[in-house]
Amino acid sequence: MAQIRVEALNKSFGTFHAVKTASFTVEDGQFLCLLGPSGCGKTTTLRMIAGLELPTAGTIRLGGEDVTMNRASERDIAFVFQLFALYPHLNVRRNIGFPLKCEGINAAERERRVEEAARILRISHLLDRSVSGLAGGDRQRVALGRAIVRKPKCFLMDEPLGALDTEMREAMIRELRALHDRLGATTVYVTHDQLEAMAMADRIAVMNHGVVEQVASPRDIYDRPASLFVADFIGSPPMNFLPFRDSLQAGARTVRLGERDVAIPAVREALPESDLVLGVRPEHVRFTDQGMVRGEVYGSEYLGTTQIVTVTTRYGALKARSPASISFRTGENIGLDFRPDTLSIFDKQSGRAIRTALYEGGAHG
Amino acid sequence: MAEVEIRAVSKAFGQTRAVSELSLTVSDGEFVALLGPTGAGKTTTLRLVAGLETPDSGSIRIGGRDMTGDAPADRDVAFVFQQYSLYPHLTVFENMAFALRAPIRRVPEAEIRAKVHEVARMLHIETKLDNKATQLSGGQMQRVAIGRALVRSPSIYLMDEPLSSLDAKLRGEMRLELKRIQTDLGATILYVTHDQTEAMTMASRIGVIEAGRLMQIGTPREIYENPVNAYVAARLGQPAINLLPAGLFAGLPPAAKTIGARTEHLTIVRGGGDVAATVTRIEHLGDQSHLHLDLGGLPVVTLSDPEANLGAGDVVSLCLNKPLFFDAAGGRVAV
Numbered sequence: 001m002a003q004i005r006v007e008a009l010n011k012s013f014g015t016f017h018a019v020k021t022a023s024f025t026v027e028d029g030q031f032l033c034l035l036g037p038s039g040c041g042k043t044t045t046l047r048m049i050a051g052l053e054l055p056t057a058g059t060i061r062l063g064g065e066d067v068t069m070n071r072a073s074e075r076d077i078a079f080v081f082q083l084f085a086l087y088p089h090l091n092v093r094r095n096i097g098f099p100l101k102c103e104g105i106n107a108a109e110r111e112r113r114v115e116e117a118a119r120i121l122r123i124s125h126l127l128d129r130s131v132s133g134l135a136g137g138d139r140q141r142v143a144l145g146r147a148i149v150r151k152p153k154c155f156l157m158d159e160p161l162g163a164l165d166t167e168m169r170e171a172m173i174r175e176l177r178a179l180h181d182r183l184g185a186t187t188v189y190v191t192h193d194q195l196e197a198m199a200m201a202d203r204i205a206v207m208n209h210g211v212v213e214q215v216a217s218p219r220d221i222y223d224r225p226a227s228l229f230v231a232d233f234i235g236s237p238p239m240n241f242l243p244f245r246d247s248l249q250a251g252a253r254t255v256r257l258g259e260r261d262v263a264i265p266a267v268r269e270a271l272p273e274s275d276l277v278l279g280v281r282p283e284h285v286r287f288t289d290q291g292m293v294r295g296e297v298y299g300s301e302y303l304g305t306t307q308i309v310t311v312t313t314r315y316g317a318l319k320a321r322s323p324a325s326i327s328f329r330t331g332e333n334i335g336l337d338f339r340p341d342t343l344s345i346f347d348k349q350s351g352r353a354i355r356t357a358l359y360e361g362g363a364h365g
Numbered sequence: 366m367a368e369v370e371i372r373a374v375s376k377a378f379g380q381t382r383a384v385s386e387l388s389l390t391v392s393d394g395e396f397v398a399l400l401g402p403t404g405a406g407k408t409t410t411l412r413l414v415a416g417l418e419t420p421d422s423g424s425i426r427i428g429g430r431d432m433t434g435d436a437p438a439d440r441d442v443a444f445v446f447q448q449y450s451l452y453p454h455l456t457v458f459e460n461m462a463f464a465l466r467a468p469i470r471r472v473p474e475a476e477i478r479a480k481v482h483e484v485a486r487m488l489h490i491e492t493k494l495d496n497k498a499t500q501l502s503g504g505q506m507q508r509v510a511i512g513r514a515l516v517r518s519p520s521i522y523l524m525d526e527p528l529s530s531l532d533a534k535l536r537g538e539m540r541l542e543l544k545r546i547q548t549d550l551g552a553t554i555l556y557v558t559h560d561q562t563e564a565m566t567m568a569s570r571i572g573v574i575e576a577g578r579l580m581q582i583g584t585p586r587e588i589y590e591n592p593v594n595a596y597v598a599a600r601l602g603q604p605a606i607n608l609l610p611a612g613l614f615a616g617l618p619p620a621a622k623t624i625g626a627r628t629e630h631l632t633i634v635r636g637g638g639d640v641a642a643t644v645t646r647i648e649h650l651g652d653q654s655h656l657h658l659d660l661g662g663l664p665v666v667t668l669s670d671p672e673a674n675l676g677a678g679d680v681v682s683l684c685l686n687k688p689l690f691f692d693a694a695g696g697r698v699a700v
Contacts, residue, residue: 037532038503136403165403165559192532198650222651235651236537283652301541301566304589304602305628305668308566310541321652 002063002153002186003028004049009058011044018044020210021058026154026203028063029184031177033197036207037233042190043158045207049188050156051075062153078147080157086131086142092118093127096145103150117149120182137168144179154186161196173199194234198222206230224359225344228351231279237308239344240280242293242315247273248345248354255345258314260292263340265357271347276354279344282308285320291335293318297328311336366553367428367520368393369414374423376409383409385577386423391521394551396544397582398558398568400600406577407557411523414555416440427520438469443519447526449510451498458494461485461512477516484515487546504535515546524556528563540566561601565589573597595695598625604655604666607631611690613661614639618690620698625689628668633675638682644675658683 004026011019019041026032034042047053049060051072059068067075078099086095096117100110118124121141126134131142140160147155161169161176177200180187191197197204198218205215206229214226225231231239244257248271254261257278264278295313307324310317311334318336328334345354353359369391376384384406391397399407412418414425416437424433432440443464451460461481465472472480485491488508493501498509507527514522528536528543544567547554558564564571565585572582573596581593585601592598598606607626611617614624632638633656642658647669656669660683669675690698 037534166561167402167559194533195650199648218651219649222649233534236533238534238537281652299541302585302589303562303565304585 003061004154004186004188005059005061006045006049007059007061009045009048009060010056011041011048011053012056018210019048019055022207022210022212024205024212024215026186026188028186030202031180031187031189031200033201033204034188034190034207035192035194035197035204035233037192040207041210042192042207046156046158046188046190050077050079052079076153078150078152078155080143080147080155080160086139086146088132090131091127092123092129092131092134092142092145095131095142096127096149099146099150113149113151114145117145120148120179121145136164137172140164140172141175144176148179148183148185152185154188157187157189159191159193160189162191162193169196176200194236198234206233208233223342224353225279226353228277228279228346228348228353231344231346231353235281237282237319237321240282240285240318241346242278242280242318243275243348244278245273245275247271248276257292262292262338262343264343264345265341267345268355268357268360271354275348277346277348278338279346280318280338281342282319282321284339284342285318285336286339287320287322287326287334288337289335291337293336294333295336297330297332297334299330300328366393366518366551369428369521369553369555370426371410371414372424372426374410374413374420374425376413376418376420382577384413384420387574387577387579388423389572389579389582391553391555393553396547396552396554396556396567396569397572398556398564398570399572399574400558400561400564401574402559405574407559407574408525409577410574411444411525411555411557414440414521415442415444415523417444441520443514443517443522445511445514445522445524445527447529449506449527449530451506451509451513453497453499455498456494457485457490457496457498457501457509460498460509461494461516464513464517480516481512484512487515487549488512488542504531504539507531507539511543515550521553521555524554526558526560527556529558529560536560536563543567561603565601571601573600592625592689593697595623595625595691598689598691602627603653604628604668606689607665607667608691609660609663609665613663614685618698618700620692621690622693623691623695624685625691626665626667626685627688630686630688631665631667632684632686633667633670633673634682634684636682638684640683642681642683644677644679644681646677647675 006022006024009019009022022045034045036042048055051070059066093114097110097114118127121144123141161172173196201218203215204218204221206213208229214230222234246256248267250268250270252267254263293313295311298310298312301308302324305324306321309320309322309328371387371389374384374387401407413420424431458481462477465477485494490505490508528539540563570582571585571588573580575596581597589601595608609624611621611624642660645659646657648655654669656667658665692698
């Protein structure tokens, strides 16, 4: 197993700049998710680490060694694709053992390692079955088996759960994370699904238009987003954004929203008057008659334990998460306020998060 | 729009019974979601209503008329598939107008134009009408596919996982929009999904389907709060309901073999509760944190109170608060 270091990586396809100076480190044994919308450059980044694409500029180090120009076969990594291409004419045992056969490993050793991989993945009972009759989850386990049987330096996975339905995906998320905890293999995992990233990753790198916008723990990504894009992309429903215009002094504890002062975490930088955005997570919106923002209930979405209430205000439609036991009437006029210690402020022009006391708690970079 | 009635419909493919004795009525203007895992028979049910499959027994009535033997074209239904198969060489406008241009419909050109623009406005794609269908993002293509159905005024819209190929954010936005459009139009919709959030947030009623059988039908709240059996109980709720052996707790109804405990049925205290459990992991999912507990070797997952400050290894105590009970066969035990 090994550390993966990506330094100032760039990739252009003709005039299209797919990856722009991406840098991050995956420590030995860590699980990193590359997360972003389609077209953000996450798969291209993964393919460069794998050696399936050559970078236009930048370096990739595996366990300290510069492998930027090495062939894929010389990198000692295992790649798991979204569409698990199993050999339909081979049974499970032969599918899993195939990479070892290619490496010229003898039959006895092959057998031992296939059995071990099957035990780890809990598919020992399927070893002599044909792969064509297997359910989606089991097929994906076989594909994983083929990756882990080689004991590579690291695993690269490209949306391996994308083709599974919700329930199977949730089960596989737990399984993949448990597998990672057992093997301790350095893993880079590409997904556009925030739930997969939040549930599995030690660290998440959020990408947008080829740029790595933030690399941090799932908790920091959610609680301390570095940019408007990250704040908007993570969270379901996403963060509420209230535009306003104000200047900021270092040490300030409030901002001026309309005619009211809103308490926020202490500001750590000064800013001339500019267009700003107040970011509020739906679970940090509280209902109170003294609220600083008033609005009309547009509708509520029942989710069992909780509900999402949409309120039309002068700042646009705001969403609040509340216990399902409270009932709201459509059209009802209500007051809202926000939990001060959790609020983010962004510079609208650049999208950058303004430094406040909130960001001191985490490993914000 | 019209009422659609499925009466005791069965359909087998060879040895596999895809749909068994399924009965369901979708009232005029109602949004019914069929919820179940892959292979439960949801899509087959939809195809039976559309006339793309013929039932082995039972009947399909649309607007009071028996349509069981009628061809799809005679049923006046609009189908939205998971894979938006748009005509790549046509513009968005032409794709949406296509169904109205069918010779048998003879819709006047001015009316086609008005209808397409109205629906495009509803779906926020009016600026894309002159684009080629292939120049759109996935979310926009799916809007066009839905738009192609909405320009018609059929008896019922049949939708087969129309949002499942979209990313999470877009899916969330489309849920709200689709629900709003359905309400505004008073549209009758039968909607198939394996996503509980889609079913809960959009449907007036949810039908939970398993192995070709309709297990329960009711409002999202009824299904969530009052499931008829353990299977249905496990379909809704995040984190999923914990199903625990009755022996762990004292004072339960005699018939109860399994306790169904959702987050709201569990109170976590530092000491003095009914049973002790050890915190194994706290999973921060952003808006919620899942607290993973080990209760005598059994995993229990509940929502973690962000203020509780628990960590792995902490020993806590659990109290039950009006949980659900199930008998040996999984059926609900009344309290």
